[in-house]
Amino acid sequence: MSLVSYTMKELDLLARLMRAEAQGEGDLGMLMVGNVGVNRVLTECLDFKDIRTITQMVYQNPGGFVGASSSLFYSAATTREKELASRVLNGEYYYPATNALWFYSPQSGESCVNSWYNQALAGRYKNHCFYEPEEGVCFPIH
Numbered sequence: 001m002s003l004v005s006y007t008m009k010e011l012d013l014l015a016r017l018m019r020a021e022a023q024g025e026g027d028l029g030m031l032m033v034g035n036v037g038v039n040r041v042l043t044e045c046l047d048f049k050d051i052r053t054i055t056q057m058v059y060q061n062p063g064g065f066v067g068a069s070s071s072l073f074y075s076a077a078t079t080r081e082k083e084l085a086s087r088v089l090n091g092e093y094y095y096p097a098t099n100a101l102w103f104y105s106p107q108s109g110e111s112c113v114n115s116w117y118n119q120a121l122a123g124r125y126k127n128h129c130f131y132e133p134e135e136g137v138c139f140p141i142h
Helices: 008-042 054-058 079-089
Strands: 102-104 119-125 128-132
Touching: 008 054, 008 079, 008 102, 008 119, 008 128
Parallel strands: none
Antiparallel strands: 102 128, 119 128
């Protein structure tokens, strides 16, 4: 059973977003980006109170993902990328994205800032810094 309901079109959307945001980070990086996306659908707090579907999450404006405007986003998802998206939708989580709602990539050679959008640094994987709500701000995501 999946964490959120989705259509095959939304599976493809999530796979393409994961690729556009983290292709250079490998499978694990793409899975972590997927974790953030699914968390935004699951939570009902902060900027994500009205985000209930994968489509709403991918195209949220303002506050959406930069990757949704990347040329990488507009080509068809591969079978492998859809498999990764399916794994995330079915509940696979990876630290530091476990409860994260945000991530960004600092400039080359720079460290992650301690907070981003007033949220605490959960950790870093390769070139992505992941941020999660402070305790008590949102109900636990999972």
